[in-house]
Amino acid sequence: MPHKTFLAFIWPSLLAMILFIAIPIFSVAYQSLFIQHEQVLVTTETCSPFGCKKQVTVDAAEMRRLREEQPMGRYNGLGTYTNSSHLAFDDINEIFRTSQNFGEIRDKIMNLPFYKALIFTLSYTFIVTPLVIVFGFIVAVVVNSLPSLFKGPVIFFSLLPMIVTPLVGALVLYWMIDSRGIIGAALQALFGDPNLSLKASPTLTWVTLFAYGVWHSSPFAFVVFYAGLQTVPADTLESAMVDGANRWERIRFVTLPYLMPLVTFIALMQLMDNFRVFEPIIGFSAAASATSLSYLIYSDLRASDSPLFGSAAATSLLTIIGVIILLMPVLRRNWREFNRKS
Amino acid sequence: MKFTFKSTVAACALIASSGASWADCGIESGSVRILSNDFEALHAVADAAATCASATVEVTANATEEHKNLQVPALTSNPATYTVAVVASNSILPLLNDDLIRPLDDYVAKWGGQLQENQLIRIDGKIMAIAFMANAQHLFYRKDILEANGIAVPTTYAEMMAAAQKLHDAGVMDTPIASSYMPGWNLAAEFVNSYLSTGNEFFVPGTAELAINNADGLAVLETMKAMTGYMYSDWATYDANSQKPVWEAGEIALAINWGSRAGAFIGDESSAPDIAAQTALAAAPAMSEGGLPSAALWWDGFTIAKNISDEDAEASFRAMMVGVSPEMMAKHADAAVWLIKGYEPTPAAVGVIADVDQGARPYPMVPYMGLLHTALGDNLIEYLQGKESAEQAMADITAAYNAAATEAGYLK
Numbered sequence: 001m002p003h004k005t006f007l008a009f010i011w012p013s014l015l016a017m018i019l020f021i022a023i024p025i026f027s028v029a030y031q032s033l034f035i036q037h038e039q040v041l042v043t044t045e046t047c048s049p050f051g052c053k054k055q056v057t058v059d060a061a062e063m064r065r066l067r068e069e070q071p072m073g074r075y076n077g078l079g080t081y082t083n084s085s086h087l088a089f090d091d092i093n094e095i096f097r098t099s100q101n102f103g104e105i106r107d108k109i110m111n112l113p114f115y116k117a118l119i120f121t122l123s124y125t126f127i128v129t130p131l132v133i134v135f136g137f138i139v140a141v142v143v144n145s146l147p148s149l150f151k152g153p154v155i156f157f158s159l160l161p162m163i164v165t166p167l168v169g170a171l172v173l174y175w176m177i178d179s180r181g182i183i184g185a186a187l188q189a190l191f192g193d194p195n196l197s198l199k200a201s202p203t204l205t206w207v208t209l210f211a212y213g214v215w216h217s218s219p220f221a222f223v224v225f226y227a228g229l230q231t232v233p234a235d236t237l238e239s240a241m242v243d244g245a246n247r248w249e250r251i252r253f254v255t256l257p258y259l260m261p262l263v264t265f266i267a268l269m270q271l272m273d274n275f276r277v278f279e280p281i282i283g284f285s286a287a288a289s290a291t292s293l294s295y296l297i298y299s300d301l302r303a304s305d306s307p308l309f310g311s312a313a314a315t316s317l318l319t320i321i322g323v324i325i326l327l328m329p330v331l332r333r334n335w336r337e338f339n340r341k342s
Numbered sequence: 343m344k345f346t347f348k349s350t351v352a353a354c355a356l357i358a359s360s361g362a363s364w365a366d367c368g369i370e371s372g373s374v375r376i377l378s379n380d381f382e383a384l385h386a387v388a389d390a391a392a393t394c395a396s397a398t399v400e401v402t403a404n405a406t407e408e409h410k411n412l413q414v415p416a417l418t419s420n421p422a423t424y425t426v427a428v429v430a431s432n433s434i435l436p437l438l439n440d441d442l443i444r445p446l447d448d449y450v451a452k453w454g455g456q457l458q459e460n461q462l463i464r465i466d467g468k469i470m471a472i473a474f475m476a477n478a479q480h481l482f483y484r485k486d487i488l489e490a491n492g493i494a495v496p497t498t499y500a501e502m503m504a505a506a507q508k509l510h511d512a513g514v515m516d517t518p519i520a521s522s523y524m525p526g527w528n529l530a531a532e533f534v535n536s537y538l539s540t541g542n543e544f545f546v547p548g549t550a551e552l553a554i555n556n557a558d559g560l561a562v563l564e565t566m567k568a569m570t571g572y573m574y575s576d577w578a579t580y581d582a583n584s585q586k587p588v589w590e591a592g593e594i595a596l597a598i599n600w601g602s603r604a605g606a607f608i609g610d611e612s613s614a615p616d617i618a619a620q621t622a623l624a625a626a627p628a629m630s631e632g633g634l635p636s637a638a639l640w641w642d643g644f645t646i647a648k649n650i651s652d653e654d655a656e657a658s659f660r661a662m663m664v665g666v667s668p669e670m671m672a673k674h675a676d677a678a679v680w681l682i683k684g685y686e687p688t689p690a691a692v693g694v695i696a697d698v699d700q701g702a703r704p705y706p707m708v709p710y711m712g713l714l715h716t717a718l719g720d721n722l723i724e725y726l727q728g729k730e731s732a733e734q735a736m737a738d739i740t741a742a743y744n745a746a747a748t749e750a751g752y753l754k
Contacts, residue, residue: 036751039439039709043548044466048431049473049681050639050704056548057465058709060441074751085745111730113720113742179576200575202727288525288578288723299720302411305712306436310749 025320032080032313034073037066073310080314087318088112114315117291118322123206124292125274125326128213132270133263135214136221141251143222144229155226162219170283173212202289209290212280217273221266228262229255264330271326276319293319367394367664372657376403376644377413378428381602383475383678384642387428391665399657409433417442422647425658431640431705432712434463434471439709443470443645449659456667458683463643473643474666475678477602478702479535479626480637480693484595486620487514499536499565499627499636502596506572509595519572520588521598523726524581530718531638532598536562538703539629539636550710550752552743555736558629563725563732565629570726578723589621590614598626598636601694605676608690623693625700637697638705641681710752717742 040059045052067073082089095108109115143154161169176183177198188196198204232255240250278294281287287295293315300312376391378384388403395401404424406412410433416423417437427437437443445468450457454472463471481502483495488505491512496502506518522528537544540558545551570577574588582600589597590613599607604623612618626637644662646655664670671682679691687695705711717739725735747753 035749038754039550039751041550041709041752042466045464046466046707047462047464048704048707049460049463049476049641050698052464055706056545056550056708058439060438063439064441076749080749083745083748084741091741111724111734111738179574195575197575199579200577202729285524285579288727299716305410305432305715306414306439306750308746308749311746 028313028316031309032317033075033077035076035310036073080310085311086114086314117293117296120290121275121292124213124277125271127210128274129267129270131214132217132221133266135218137225139222140225140229143226158222159219161215166216166279167283169216170212170280174284205286205289209280209286217270224262224266228259232258268330272323275323275326367660369394369399369657369660371398372654374401374658374661375424376426377409377424378405379409380405380407384428386670386674386677387665390670391661394661394664401661414440417647420649422649425647425650425654426644426662428644430642431707435709437645442648444648445469446646453660453663456683461681471643471645473641473681475642475680476694477600477640478637478694478697479598479600480697481624481626482597482599482607483622484620485622487595495624496627498631502627503568503572515595517572517574518595519569520580520585520594522581523577524579525723526719528581529722530715533562533718533722535636535638536565536629538638539634544706550747552740555740560732567726590617592617601679604693605690625696635697635700635702637702639702640705710747713746713750714743
């Protein structure tokens with residue numbers, strides 16, 4: 001294709017990408033280098049229905065002037081990235097200096113908010129992604145071998161977890177695992193432990209979140225694999241049968257290799273999706289035991305009376321960097337295959 | 343909620359403009375646009391203000407739990423999206439910090455005859471908001487169960503836990519206590535309540551430097567952890583909403599909850615009338631014998647935006663005067679603990695009034711309190727779950743607060 005034609009085709013999407021992806025990311029990156037102006041504090045008398053008191057207030061007029069002079073705030077360089085709410089370099093130095101053994105270092109680093117969230121995020125990504133692929137594949141193979149009469153309804157029901165809004169799905173499960181809910185009560189009866197609560201123990205909360213993640217995302221893998229299964233060449237399968245391959249061997253040596261590009265595709269999508277895990281933490285009220293990077297951004301923007309934009313921007317960029325690192329192996333593999341073909 | 347409420351207001355406006363028997367507010371013209379939180383008492387105020395709508399006066403209201411996130415951007419634009427922002431002790435601060443609301447002294451002098459002195463929120467001598475209701479957390483208890491087991495109404499946390507232990511030992515209830523210990527805003531509010539009870543200050547006076555890392559702060563942490571021993575094992579998922587069904591199921595006998603919810607707990611419309619009839623209210627327990635109640639006093643009030651025309655500001659103030667009038671209160675006496683002239687406490691107000699009478703302190707109105715509240719909400723849970731020491735929790739809170747306060751420009 002001549003370059004000119006290629007450009008003519010590509011420019012609308014290129015423009016959209018610059019407008020809606022590149023510029024916002026750049027603005028977030030720029031924002032993350034700034035913090036708010038030093039507040040001009042004055043002590044004045046504040047009276048409320050409960051009495052008067054000498055209290056600190058912000059000199060609003062002076063702050064307005066400062067903000068008009070420098071709307072972005074104070075330049076802070078990479079200070080926000082390295083402070084104790086993010087990469088916490090000083091804290092980590094201190095931990096290495098004062099700790100006795102590896103276990104202590106690990107525990108103390110895991111206690112820093114960013115690393116705590118990172119560990120959960122990574123665990124979620126690396127546990128949920130492979131399980132989603134495996135379950136999706138199994139469901140696809142099973143559905144594919146059903147008589148065509150049942151296929152329609154079974155496909156519909158298999159897709160339900162994906163159709164349900166993530167937050168709603170999480171809330172539904174949250175109430176079911178309540179000790180008064182059907183799953184929670186059944187588990188208590190099963191283990192004969194009336195105090196068993198999936199919500200109370202951090203480990204069980206993690207397990208619940210992983211289970212939710214697999215439940216929610218498997219239909220996506222299923223749909224992709226199911227579509228792929230329709231294209232597996234019947235000739236090859238038949239010749240394998242003639243060669244005496246049993247059902248398992250046909251899947252292992254014909255179907256799976258044929259669907260490998262789809263596995264890469266699903267892995268790519270799921271790694272990205274799972275790395276920004278957020279809704280289940282809200283839906284399951286799980287912040288006590290599990291926080292993710294996206295949750296930290298939410299918390300910076302929403303929890304406080306006035307949002308911490310710089311802090312949220314820094315976490316956002318660190319998340320983007322995390323996604324890039326995660327996708328690197330998959331992308332490199334794709335790139336090599338692409339080069340080999342051309 | 344937002345839409346149904348909007349349509350109610352629109353309906354009210356329609357009725358008003360059709361010349362039914364509504365108050366004539368005397369406003370010539372202007373636009374009144376109210377932004378508020380979403381609960382019954384505020385609906386009553388907005389509905390009353392909406393009766394001022396006429397052919398020349400437009401009144402709209404948006405009652406939403408997202409009000410805190412909307413108010414700063416909405417009032418920053420010029421003209422502001424809303425002319426009235428209904429705020430509480432904490433949510434007025436971002437508006438003050440950004441200089442988004444106007445002083446109300448002239449309006450009060452001209453049209454505020456109905457107001458009492460304690461309704462006027464003065465900052466540096468200027469009236470910046472008009473308070474109309476008070477709120478605080480306090481003790482809810484089951485009269486019948488406490489009496490049957492010979493337990494006096496607890497006045498301290500120690501007594502509260504002893505009562506719970508007694509109920510537990512007697513086999514009445516396994517976990518008789520409930521409180522809003524969900525990490526985040528709720529859990530932090532419980533710490534703030536208890537720390538206020540110690541009489542100590544949160545910050546070094548005159549600065550944004552944190553001062554909770556002391557014996558009192560550690561005592562609060564220990565008490566909170568001890569309390570979890572008498573709560574159902576899911577305590578870390580409880581907020582003010584989730585307590586009510588458990589209370590109505592008769593599974594708890596002692597709870598700390600908001601005064602603004604007391605009406606629903608004791609009212610006729612409760613889904614468990616027998617339990618509602620046996621529900622009584624008292625001041626929040628103190629940290630120690632004879633101490634202050636562990637409750638922060640909150641006020642709710644309204645402010646008028648700065649970036650609007652004087653005509654709209656005048657219309658807004660006068661419509662809100664109708665909104666917070668004694669006539670409105672007469673119709674909705676149960677909805678809140680009103681600060682309006684002529685208020686007679688209702689049975690649902692007993693708890694808040696007991697808090698006030700016993701000297702409970704107000705929620706600190708300093709600009710960096712929100713940052714501390716967030717730091718507390720994120721960092722208390724691991725200690726309460728037994729995963730770290732109280733000292734470590736204090737260190738984590740301090741680190742989180744310092745990082746946030748530095749970014750916000752309060753600390754160097």
